[in-house]
Amino acid sequence: MPVAVKNKLLEWVDKNHQNYFDLVTFFLNGEVSIQEKERKASYFLKKEIQSLTYNSIDFPPDISKIQDWILENNKFQCAEYQAYLEKRNRGAGREYFKNVGQAFEFLIKVAPVKRVDGSWLFSIVHYWNDSVFRDLIQIYLEELGLGLATSNHVCLFDDLILNLGLEHFVLDLEDEYYHQPAIQLALAYAPPEFIPEIIGFNLAYEQLPLHLLITNYELQELGIDSKYFNLHITIDNIDNGHAHLSIKAFEKIYSKFNDKKSFIEKIKIGFTLNDKGLSSRQIIKNLNLDALVIKILKRKALIGNVIHNDKCKFNNKTINSWLASPDSVEEFVEVLIDKKWIKLGCDPEESRFWKLINQEEGKMFGVFTATEKQIIYDWIAGESAQDADLNARRIQLDHKDKNNYMFSFLSDGELEDIQHQIYETGNLAMKINKLLPYLAPHAHHRETGLWCTQRFVDFLFPFLSHQKFTS
Structure with a gap:
């Protein structure tokens, strides 16, 4: 990342320190130096501490x-x-x-x-x-x-x-x-x-x-x-x-x-x-499944607002018209409930909307992922669903085992480079200091970070290294 861009990012984050997502993104950016992160951390923590009330904390005096x-x-x-x-x-x-x-x-x-x-x-x-x-x-x-x-x-x-x-x-x-x-x-x-x-x-x-x-x-x-x-x-x-x-x-x-x-x-x-x-x-x-379902439907509306025909109308508006603005999706859902296309608190199979998205012959089959359908199913069923039916009403999800492909064949040579540096360095302190950046929050769970963590454990906590292979 160019220096000018880094400086602009620092200045921008300082001015917008109440935007927590941007702060998280900043701290997890591997291109930003530890020194810059330390400066931002100090500034942010002092701001947070100023608003604390900790004198009444339940903490033992002895x-x-x-x-x-x-x-x-x-x-x-x-x-x-x-x-x-x-x-x-x-x-x-x-x-x-x-x-x-x-x-x-x-x-x-x-x-x-x-x-x-x-x-x-x-x-x-x-x-x-x-x-x-x-x-x-x-x-x-x-x-x-x-x-x-x-x-x-x-x-x-x-x-x-x-x-x-x-x-x-x-x-x-x-x-x-x-x-x-x-x-x-x-x-x-x-x-x-x-x-x-x-x-x-x-x-x-x-x-x-x-x-x-x-x-x-x-x-x-x-x-x-x-x-x-x-x-x-x-x-x-x-x-x-x-x-x-x-x-x-x-x-x-x-x-x-x-x-x-x-x-x-x-x-x-x-x-x-x-x-x-x-x-x-x-x-x-x-927890509020209503809001989560509306989010799902608003996202679908972005791609579905021009592909429905004009034959089906609700309250004199076509489906395309209802979906034209994400802001109208919530009202559209209320209309579907009012028209009994969605029967909340009942078996979802009684809802026409559910059949449209779940049955293979349904006109919206394939539009929603298995995860989205599980959320919609449970939203419709509500308190009517019984635990005895849990297996029957759980949507089958495709299992993805991340560990099978987490080591990329498109390596940029980062792991090989740090391995070479560690093997070529005889001084323990130098080895440790080379490993440390890869133990950072943005890096430790990636391929190179995992290898560096193992070496760090081997060098400084050999008893944990043994535990690593027996657990």
Whole structure:
């Protein structure tokens, strides 16, 4: 990227720092230097912190009690989950996702934050030669799957989205879904003065939330691969997982700081940054298949507004006229409901619209993808659908195994080049410094990044390297 273009991008992002999507794009741009990202990260984080209210945060005043405090919270979440399971065993329905379509909507809306999973710890990796940071670096490497695509958190979520056919929905999300990802990426490139905030953020993020346990359970129940969510339950555990490592890191680094009071205040700030943006709980609470279906139909209207004949009219308007403007699509759907072409709350087979898009002889057969049809089906069926019919009413999706083709034959030589540099370099520090850029949030889940992560693990965490091949 030319220098003039980079400078213009920096200036533009600074002036529009409330556009979170642009911030995420900026931080994930491999052409922008770490120095430029660090400058932007510092500016953005200071803006975010100014609007925080963290004095009332539920944080133990006695730091020696931090582990007990987290353990108690963990026990409380587990007890709540057991209460949930007991309700389900007594016949209660799912609390989060009434159908597959709602689960799809949830996965679409959490995609921006899941695709930067663990990124807030990237800046800590640069302190690899200081043992006090080893616990945090280990957490980051495990978020990266120790360099294995089958365990790398971003690879896992991307694979899930790809297999479910949801990737193009993510491109149509509102800016608010990029707020928390922007914060995590800013922490990824934050200068050393933000180390306490990063530790505080990590301390909060690695706790076991009730919503994760229920999400994992209900996705499995709906037949959706929940490996990504289950992995966070197992490796984040308080006994020997990331929650445990987070506490160890906190205690070690706290002991090194002279200004203990300032350190704790900054820890609280980092802890509170977790609450910025839309949380999974808020997304689940506000699931709205109506809006998602309208989005799907508006997208189809862009290509379907000139291909229908003029014989069929609704309220004296042809279908082409109704579809001429995306803004009229919602009203058109209301008309279809009013005319009984769509019978909400009934078996979709009773709706003429569903037959048109689902039956092979239907005039709109093939217009909607299997994923779009699943969402429309569940929208029409609503509460009428019973779990006993779940298999019958699930649309069959074509499974795409990303791991079968993630290594491109059209290589630009990047991997071969870094391999040559590592093998030709005898100095460990030089090897590490060559690997580090490929562990960045935009790169670690790609072919070269995965290889570099494996070498980083081999050099600095040999016990994890062994674990990599036995897990």
